[in-house]
Each structure stands twice: as structure tokens, then as C-alpha cells.
Amino acid sequence: MSIAVTPHLNFRGDARAALEHYRAAFAGEVVAITYAQMGAPHDPAQADEIVWGQVTAPSGFRVMVYDVQSDRPFSRGDNPFYVSVRATDPQELEAAWPRLVEGGQVLVPLGPAQWSARYGMAVDRFGITWVLDVEPTA
Structure with missing residues (x-):
């Protein structure tokens, strides 16, 4: 399951x-x-x-x-969540990164991190905060 x-x-x-x-x-x-x-x-x-x-x-x-329907309340809020994308292959993230951040703002460039072979953080052009990393092996 x-x-x-x-x-x-x-x-x-x-x-x-x-x-x-x-x-x-x-x-x-x-x-x-x-x-x-x-x-x-x-x-x-x-x-x-x-x-x-x-x-x-x-x-x-x-x-x-x-x-959201126009008759319902809606507010994007201020950073209420991140979307985490975790891959096992750095190339998957490297392929997605430039397209994902197009028109957005890079907060942490995609690169090596202390815990991961790749990590990056960006706000896309729709105001969604994304964190991408490679799953640690140990």
C-alpha cells in the first residue's frame, strides 16, 4: 500500500x-x-x-x-506553503529548473547543498514557492 x-x-x-x-x-x-x-x-x-x-x-x-469561484473568498496569503519536488536523479531537476523559474524569482540557485547533491528554491511567476532537491542517499 x-x-x-x-x-x-x-x-x-x-x-x-x-x-x-x-x-x-x-x-x-x-x-x-x-x-x-x-x-x-x-x-x-x-x-x-x-x-x-x-x-x-x-x-x-x-x-x-x-x-476559485468568484463568489468565494480567495487570498494567496504570504508564503503559506512550499511545494517540495524531490528527485533521485540530479538531471531531472536540472532539466526542470530553468523552465520552472522562467518569469519567477530565484531565491536559492540550484546547486550542491550540505544535505543534497542539488537544492534550489524559487517563487514561480504565479507566486508559488518551490523547493527542489535530490533525495539524500544517507
Whole structure:
């Protein structure tokens, strides 16, 4: 038996762009359903926004997103969570890093760390803080 933890990121109108950004960064596939496809937009202006979306990649990367309905409160907050991506192969992170940080802000450049062969921290262009590292072997 196993349990998988998948970050579920909430947006207000940016979920589709976020899906495409994460798809490109991690070479994944997107599945998305809009409010219109579900048949229940609270606000007709949100019909093409994402009620449920997910990126999955062969590497095991997975993230879910949605656009919060306009009639519900929403605040990104100030750094309420990090999304941690841990790999066993440094090359996986090195491939994803430049695409992930495109349009964002690098807080710690991807490189060797005391506990890991690679570690980096960045805020992407959607305001999500990411920490990437290679799983320690000992």
C-alpha cells in the first residue's frame, strides 16, 4: 500500500496558465475540466476557467490546480506553503529548473547543498514557492 501526496494549488483565473507552465517545466501531461464542461459555472465569466486540473509526468511529478469561484473568498496569503519536488536523479531537476523559474524569482540557485547533491528554491511567476532537491542517499 502507498499514499501519494499531491499539492492542490488554488488560483483566481490563472489555473490554465499554471497548468501549462508546470507541464512545460516537468515534461508532463495536462488534464483539465472547465466550469462550463462541468455544467455549473457560478459566474458565466468563469465558464472557461479550471474547476479541476492536473499535471502528471513520467518522473512521478504531479500537481493539481483549480480556479476559485468568484463568489468565494480567495487570498494567496504570504508564503503559506512550499511545494517540495524531490528527485533521485540530479538531471531531472536540472532539466526542470530553468523552465520552472522562467518569469519567477530565484531565491536559492540550484546547486550542491550540505544535505543534497542539488537544492534550489524559487517563487514561480504565479507566486508559488518551490523547493527542489535530490533525495539524500544517507
